[in-house]
Amino acid sequence: MALQLYELVGTDADRPFSPFCWRTRMALAHKGLQATSIPWRFTEKDAILQHKSEKVPVLLDGERAVSDSWTIANYLEDTYPDRPSLFGGAGGRAMGRMLNWWGDTVVLAGMFPFIVADIHGHLRPADQVYFRESREARFKKTLEEVSAGRDQGVAGFRKSLDPMRLTLKTQPFLGGDQPNYADYIVFGPFQWARAISEFQLLAPDDPVYAWRERLLDAFDGMARKSAGYAV
Numbered sequence: 236m237a238l239q240l241y242e243l244v245g246t247d248a249d250r251p252f253s254p255f256c257w258r259t260r261m262a263l264a265h266k267g268l269q270a271t272s273i274p275w276r277f278t279e280k281d282a283i284l285q286h287k288s289e290k291v292p293v294l295l296d297g298e299r300a301v302s303d304s305w306t307i308a309n310y311l312e313d314t315y316p317d318r319p320s321l322f323g324g325a326g327g328r329a330m331g332r333m334l335n336w337w338g339d340t341v342v343l344a345g346m347f348p349f350i351v352a353d354i355h356g357h358l359r360p361a362d363q364v365y366f367r368e369s370r371e372a373r374f375k376k377t378l379e380e381v382s383a384g385r386d387q388g389v390a391g392f393r394k395s396l397d398p399m400r401l402t403l404k405t406q407p408f409l410g411g412d413q414p415n416y417a418d419y420i421v422f423g424p425f426q427w428a429r430a431i432s433e434f435q436l437l438a439p440d441d442p443v444y445a446w447r448e449r450l451l452d453a454f455d456g457m458a459r460k461s462a463g464y465a466v
Contacts, residue, residue, distance in 0.1 A: 238263070238270035239295040241283055245357035245431075248274040250462040252357070254343055254427035255304040256292040257458070261419035262308050264454040266318040270294065276364045305335050305424070308416050321416040331416050334409075338420040345392045346436055349385040353432035354380040385434060392436070396443050403442040407449060413465055414453060422450045422458075429463040436466070 238290040240263070243253035251257070251272065253328050265269050275282060275291050279314045288294050288302035294310070312321045312328070322328040351370055355363055367378060374381050399421065400418055402409060409417040428436055437444040 238268060239273055240270040241273045241275045241286075241291045241293040243291050244276060244460040245362065246359055247357070247462060250357070250430055252354070252427050252430035253291055254423035255290075258304040258416075258419045258423035259292040259294065259307050260457070261302075261450075262321055262416060264457055265321055265415070265419070266311050268311070268315065268318070272418075276359065277365050289390075305332075307345060308419075313329055322420075323410070323415060327410075327415065327417075331420065334417050335420050337428075338424065341395055342421055343424040343427075344396055346424060347393070348374075348381050349434050349436065350382070350391060350428050350432040352382040353434065357431045358443075389434075389436065390436055392439070393438070397448075400442050403446050408446065414450060418446075418450060422447065425460050426451075426461075426463070429466060430461065431463075433464045433466055436449040 240256070240259060241255040242251040242260075244251055251260070251274075280289055283289065283291065283293050283302075286295070286300035286302065288300070290302070292304055292307060293300055293302045294307050296310075296314070301307050308321055308331075309328070320327075320333055351374075355366055358366055370381075371377055399409065406412065408414040409421065425436070428434070437447065
């Protein structure tokens with residue numbers, strides 16, 4: 236049975252924008268696997284409850300349902316060992332676990348305040364209500380107030396990427412000469428931002444910007460061809 240992937244979308248079903256779903260999309264492409272996309276929205280939780288999840292991505296592989304992008308990456312690595320490795324061995328997998336947390340707590344969390352109000356504009360009315368109420372409760376501010384200082388705050392975010400920037404001065408990808416799951420962990424948030432916001436997170440002369448461009452072109456330009464802004 237063909238693979239299927241529940242992915243977060245808004246008003247446009249052809250604009251998947253979850254950073255976690257993009258990690259899975261890139262991992263599938265790396266493995267040379269294709270999955271049929273199942274568009275999913277914030278208020279459609281019942282659609283994935285049957286798969287024992289409240290969040291996407293959810294990957295269906297025959298009768299098996301796997302949720303959480305990190306769990307899915309490990310599932311793909313273990314279930315399809317004859318295909319290109321996502322980690323390059325046990326050491327790479329262990330390092331990937333650490334980087335997965337860094338991607339969440341530094342990269343994703345760092346850019347989220349800058350683009351959160353733009354996400355709202357890409358949602359259907361029912362999802363807008365859910366998104367605004369849940370995110371404003373988290374921040375104790377309106378979405379617009381959260382994003383108000385982004386022009387000043389982006390410099391600090393860019394500085395937080397220094398470990399990655401220094402690495403990319405000596406190799407084209409975090410994985411070395413070729414990308415692996417380490418790259419997809421960090422790329423997912425940048426593709427998420429590109430899909431829903433015109434805000435310039437990276438300066439064009441930044442090595443991280445050049446790295447992102449290389450990944451946009453990976454797998455026959457899969458990510459670049461997906462709906463997004465030219466930032």
